Amino acid sequence: MEDRALGGDATRRGFVNWMLGTSVGAFLISVLYPVARYLVPPMVGESTAASVTLPIKPGDVKPNTGQIFKFGSRPAILVRTSAGDLKALSAVCTHLNCTVQYRPDLSHIWCACHNGHFDLNGQNISGPPPRPLDAFVVNVRGNQIVVSKST
């Protein structure tokens, strides 16, 4: 009762409590914000290379084989089909990011992690992968293989 009668005091106390509360809040934010931002890694510019010249000669790629090469910062796969065509696809499985490989026994692309299968156009044909692999364009210029993003 006494407290309520002294309305001015109660307000003053409320004000002080409010100040203290917001100070504690501001203090916590000023500590936690830099820590949270520190933990988030900085963005590194994605490699924007639209094409790559492979360190492999066309003659070295035998029919019914595949090999991984570096396209920018991610792996890609170069396959020579049994018919002799060269195909290039992203080697990053669309399921959970594993690196796929060419299976000569099946003549198509396979991911060892969760048993995903892709045909030579990158289409997901069985297993858990939800999307096809990105296809790239292969050009043979003389003795060089040039792989570029299809635009």
Place this chain on the structure above:
Amino acid sequence: MSTTTPDSVHGKLWSWLDQRIGLADLEKLARKKQVPVHGHGVWYYLGGMTLFLFIVQVVTGTLLLFYYRPSAEEAYESVQFLMAEVEFGWLIRSIHAWSANLMIFALFIHLFSVLLLKAYRPPREVTWFSGVGLLAIALGFGFTGYLLPWNELAYFATKVGTEITGAVPLVGRFLLRLLRGGDEVTGATLTRFYGIHVAVLPGLVMLVLGLHLYLVQKHGMSVPLPVERQGDRRTMPFVPNFLLRDIVGWLSALAILAALAAFIPAELGRKADPFAPAPVGIKPEWYFMFMFQTLKYLPSHILGLEGEIVGMVGFGLGGLFLLLIPFLDRRAARGQPSPLFTWIGIFVIVYIVVLTYLGYAASPTR
């Protein structure tokens, strides 16, 4: 209290320490502690076993720190050096690897025995929550520790494991970058996992394990409902009767660890190569195998959602259910039998065992 114990019983040093840190109170506490004796008493040893194996982890992990170098360029080589050149390096690392596996195994048995005996009944709900928290921390230790040797299997297991967090709605991409320290699994991921493995999780464990052990002391051992109803109240003193039995178990575990480390030392495999295909037969640690195998069976789309999202949300809800069991099992809370939760427990055990078996039995190339 402390002054009542005459010097003649314990000696001068004891009384000096007692007056300063209260040894008599601790002694009284140890003497007072009783453990119930009944047909299900064997399950009481699993918590202590998990704790013992955790201490082995702390000791061997500390020793490994003296040689390990947490970078993509040096991690694999430093473990290779430790295994090949450092005297008993193979032993320390093998014990660390085996003890980790046995600890998770003991923890799982502890969890399921507590679940089936309904030891989460009031007032032990918070003990259960802290136990589930310790399970999560233990799995975090296993997941981060697996990457540290920076070999091929660990690299791809980590790629898959972290990619799954990317499937979390809305914040997935953010969480994935936070965990990996970038968009891909790189040396940045390795240093992050190293920090989590040797500093963040040990700190967390101290807090949660401290709470868990305090609550076990506060409430004492839970007595199963049927035993409670029979009114069987036999007990044995914790010191020395139960503790000595504990020690028999711990020494046996140590002997098993030494044998496993000597006959099946931890492997290192090949160094991780981000530009090599995922190796045939890639697999996670066995305690993640049932989840890994479930992901293999899920079709690419379920009801218009990607299979991995459905799987992840499913396991997330399963974990939440496990955590909230003390609140969901109302019958056990009232002291009545709750066969439904017994059957749920048995179903989960069978599911994990069968899927784990299938994970190891399935041909890796089909």
